[in-house]
Amino acid sequence: MEPESTKTHGLALFGEQRGKRGVWIKMPIELVSLVEPAVKEGFYFHHAEPKYLMPLPENASHRVGIGAFVLNEKNEVLVVQEKSGGFRGTGVWKFPTGVVDEGEDICDAAVREVKEETGVSDRVMEILAFRQSHKSYFDKSDLFFVCMLQPLSKEIQPQEVEIEAAQWMPFEEYAAQPFIQKHDLLKKISEICAAKKEKREYAGFSPVATTTGFSQKKSYLYINSQCLNLED
Template identity: 45%
Template sequence: MMAAALLNGSRCSSGFRCQNFAKEPTTSLPKTRPFPMPLKAFSSKGSSTSTSAKLKSSLMPSLFGGGSVIKKKEINVLSPDITAPIFVPEFLDPFDDEYDGVIINPENLPSSANAFVSALRASLSNWKLKGKKGVWLKILSKQADLVPIAIQEGFSYHHAEPGYVMLTYWIPVEPCMLPGSPSHQIGVGGFVMNDKREVLVVKEKCPRSCSGMWKIPTGYINKSEDLFSGAVREVKEETGVDTIFLEMVAFRHVHLVAFEKSDLLFVCMLKPLSFEITIYEKEIQAAKWMPLEEFVKQPFYLEDDMSRKVIDICIKAYDDRFNGFIAHELASKLDGKLSCLYHNDY
């Protein structure tokens, strides 16, 4: 694209300084009109001189890149060959994962919608050429306006946590091999029995089928919490009783429960270290030490095969007639971390 430049002493895009004609004043051409302009623009009003005469010797070879210097009364215009800048879209900031995919850095996402969609499209095209597969896009809460844009570009929801939503994109034209969103909730229950063969039980404040029933303390484990630690914590929170983990005796696996997720409940044997009860009033209606015979004779346990079997296993484990799983902390070369392996001693 050709653009007009004024000989006013300013630097041209070619890197040279344009000549300033001191004897002849300059005038600016409108910025909105590209050069060359119609020849009649250079004719003086009322002049009888012909156009060819006026322009005689006015076109001179330019020393600034092949343009022409139009030398005319009171007008000196330089038109160098200026190449229009090539627009190179910015790419998103990624790092590679272990499966030929990319994870986009959420901290460096463009703040404007136009910049984001431009960078996203350019990046996807680039990753496709490189043979990348899965793309993980984490959008923080403060960037929530970018979510519908990513969805329109073909991304899918994967999961959400407080503070962000995770989206995914599968590049190859083949079935998606990315893992699905978290599918399970994990809960723990603590069976605690003292030397008097009394079971620590609670009555929850809930409208469920267990309402009004005495049961062992249960709850969901926290993020990055071990199973045995979760069982000890739940008993402490609901009853105020301190315990230590002995063994895991059973677990139940059920599907399509809360939010259509699967559910795992791990039942742990715990030994009491204290006996005074202080309930968590927001969740627990009451708690007490209940004689074992009274506990197992509740109508619910007499009618529910699953619960009755769990209690039967716990009693056998307490009487050393059943060996459950003990937590063994071991290191793994897969991730270089210590983790718990649950198994019975042999």
């Protein structure tokens, strides 16, 4: 019987000879013994699922996150203090934030994170801005979308595990926090939010429902809809 290391080495050579940049090996859980030979031949873990492991030289390149700017009719913004992470114990009030789940739309993630952290129901109005950074979480790139939301409820019920406190705060009080003023990114975001609050001429991106390709799979196109006559 041919040694397993010879088999994986042969796969790698096959890829190189055909000018391929990568060779996928999907290993069902029943063949877990093949992981070590594959790693010895230069393969890396790409992703793992409950019943299989996928080795490949590189894995996903980006993480996607959201920040939720929720403004009520009193010009109060929904803010939280976190129990964990870099903001733990700092006393800083911040927007609800979170990570987009696999298969989840950006706007759906914003609504979900606000509901989970504060108990407040809302709907997305616009994506105001986004930031791309590199060598961030786990040395991967990071996309962070700032979403403006309209609250559909007022009562706050903070999540006990992650959130120390949550409240409606006058926007000016939020923006005046020393940490916000000294943090270049957060200061710029607060200036954008102030422009929207004061109804100055700043237009973000609105989600427009559409379909993709032959599959007609539902997706969203994010556009400056204020300049176009498009229906959702």
